[in-house]
Amino acid sequence: MRITCPICGERDRxxxxxxxxxxxxxxxxPDDGDIAWDDYVHNRDNPAGVTRDLWYHExxxxxxxxxxxxxxxxxxxxxxxxxxAKEAMA
Amino acid sequence: MAEMxxxxxxxxxxxxAAGDVHLSEIPMTLMTSISPFKGQTxxxxxxxxxxxGMALPAPNRAxxxxxxxxxxxxxxxxxxxxxxxxxxxxxxxxxxDQSDAWAVVRLYGEGAExxxxxxxxxxxxxxxxxxxxxxxxxxxxxxxxxxxxxxxxFQIMAFRSMAKTLVHEVETAMxxxxxxxxx
Ligand SMILES: [Zn+2]
Numbered sequence: 001m002r003i004t005c006p007i008c009g010e011r012d013r014x015x016x017x018x019x020x021x022x023x024x025x026x027x028x029x030p031d032d033g034d035i036a037w038d039d040y041v042h043n044r045d046n047p048a049g050v051t052r053d054l055w056y057h058e059x060x061x062x063x064x065x066x067x068x069x070x071x072x073x074x075x076x077x078x079x080x081x082x083x084x085a086k087e088a089m090a
Numbered sequence: 091m092a093e094m095x096x097x098x099x100x101x102x103x104x105x106x107a108a109g110d111v112h113l114s115e116i117p118m119t120l121m122t123s124i125s126p127f128k129g130q131t132x133x134x135x136x137x138x139x140x141x142x143g144m145a146l147p148a149p150n151r152a153x154x155x156x157x158x159x160x161x162x163x164x165x166x167x168x169x170x171x172x173x174x175x176x177x178x179x180x181x182x183x184x185x186x187d188q189s190d191a192w193a194v195v196r197l198y199g200e201g202a203e204x205x206x207x208x209x210x211x212x213x214x215x216x217x218x219x220x221x222x223x224x225x226x227x228x229x230x231x232x233x234x235x236x237x238x239x240x241x242x243x244f245q246i247m248a249f250r251s252m253a254k255t256l257v258h259e260v261e262t263a264m265x266x267x268x269x270x271x272x273x
Contacts, residue, residue, distance in 0.1 A: 012211035
């Protein structure tokens with residue numbers, strides 16, 4: 001598997017550290033209540049198909065990335081800097 | 091009072107050679123990481139040019155020459171190697187002295203590319219990785235910075251604590267390449 005870092009270019013998967021669902025970019029406000037926080041901390045979808053995950057280019061430039069990939073076909077569909085993804089959500 | 095002696099990271103380990111490939115330590119010098127403040131990238135580049143005659147390198151690039159280089163080492167971060175950083179840089183970025191934190195070696199000679207091909211998951215052949223190109227990548231399991239500094243010469247930087255591992259890994263690959271060439 002190869003992932004294209006927006007900064008470094010196409011690199012071997014072993015340079016990247018998998019962090020988890022990109023839901024971490026959507027942290028609830030402190031006073032959003034127990035249900036929102038319970039959902040944010042504990043509940044994850046586990047789709048056979050397209051997922052959006054955070055990866056860390058640990059063995060490269062050190063950027064945090066959002067990688068969109070398909071868990072069935074192993075296709076990597078898109079990579080973007082997490083900072084860009086977060087700004088786009090604002 | 092105790093006598094303090096500077097000891098380089100690869101002291102007692104280098105230089106070594108196998109076949110036509112050599113690995114030597116680059117003498118310790120000043121190393122200063124520079125991270126541009128937000129929106130200050132162009133101004134920092136101008137300040138670097140004015141003070142040290144080298145522009146701020148783009149990602150995956152290095153500027154300068156032996157004795158005075160600026161090497162891109164990560165997102166929004168470069169390493170000034172050699173000169174004492176000018177005070178004029180401080181208005182445009184965060185400067186951190188890293189002089190004793192890194193082991194810096196030079197791998198050179200015909201076949202240096204073949205040695206790195208055994209260790210690094212990035213294509214470093216001259217056709218795609220030219221003089222002035224640099225990468226942050228892995229050498230086996232170690233985080234490194236590799237820069238092409240000559241037609242068949244590379245600068246490799248690893249964390250100082252990994253100096254012995256760095257030498258061991260590169261030496262093993264050098265011997266492997268030399269044995270294959272000899273057979
Ligand atoms: Zn990267």
